[in-house]
Amino acid sequence: MTARTTQTGELSVEPLDQRAEYLPDLAFHASTALPAGRQTLALTVGGIGVRLSGLTSGQRATLEERYGIFCADGGAAPALTLEITNVQRDGFLKVARPSEYYRVETRWEGEVLLACSYEWAGWLDRSRGRGGLALARVTEEDPRAFDRSMENFLRIVYAHAVIPSGGFLLHSAGLVRDGRAYLFFGPSGSGKTTVTTLSPEALVLSDDLTMILRSGTGEYRACSVPFRGLFAPRPESDESWPVAGFFRLIQASEDRLEPVRGARAIGELVGSLPFVTERSEIAGDVIDTIAAAASRVPVFRLHFRKDRTFWRLIEATGGQAPILPPVDGFSTAGGN
């Protein structure tokens, strides 16, 4: 395919076949350097600032409306700057089958992460604090396509951005009771939305994706992220709360709380991390990050019925399940 800049400043891309799947490389992104507009927006999630540049006025207004309290000038200094561009393409990935779950492809070009889906393609160079997002034509015409594209790329960006500080994104329902956060995690269909619905007294951080942060003292805290799909309500708070426990949801005929430790606890949590175990160099750091969290915060398998009696089991731990010994004695056995 070829890419060129037109006299009007728009990027014109001439693919060999617009109907074919196309996973852009860095050269493609380098050729799409023209921003969609001149507006910027500061986004802060879990204390991590991301500056979006190259937005049109309309795109900025849409994002401000969608991300609300997470858009705050004067928030954290940006750790990353992402430039938004429009490209004259119909799309990137193609829907392979009607029932396909929203598909994102990622790969690495040196230290740069490349990601794309149907309507967008992005790159992220974490070491340089820069990235970009190229939006297909449909995002100019369909606000939902724009929301979907921004949100899915930002999920990837934040999943990677939080790792160096010892935190992580977890596919989980985050519920706060009595000032402590309970993280219920597992694959789709495991019951995250169910436990949320069954807990009307709790402050809901999310019913799908929660950010875990590690403070300077090694305490683990949970906070909302503004990424919630198209229909879930917008989080009302960006506060963080101390994590009482991680609970792997397993639907069962009776309630049972099963402590999980060591490699098994790590395995349960790693299985619910989005995006960040896709590269061996990073996967080692991610395992360490999760191991450190699992050494400070108890991990359980929660076998539960679809009613709220599971809270009794959790309350029986006093919300203060025993803290396991700190991480030590890791042996690095992977790699060459």
Added chain:
Amino acid sequence: MMGTASGGANPQTEAPRKHPDSASRVYDGEAFIVLPQSHQYKILNQVGTRVWELIDGTRTVDDMANIIASEYEVSIETAHKDVSDFISDLKENGMLANSDNGKVA
């Protein structure tokens, strides 16, 4: 002892090597292994973890079986079968590279 799998390695000449893309840590005596390319992970029990630690591209299956037999007080025959099956299992799950040329097994 470590789970079984069909097929076996050549115990006298094959010196298995970990897949270069694998990442692993040992915690409480159990290894946790991630293979990013295929989004797989595997948790090994203590004996499996010991074998994983012994895999270094120089030890043959025979070498490892002898070590396991001495450390876990099992017969040489049992250790040979278990280690051989276990290596086959790791290979089938893409956790090993070919010891001869570095290509993925």
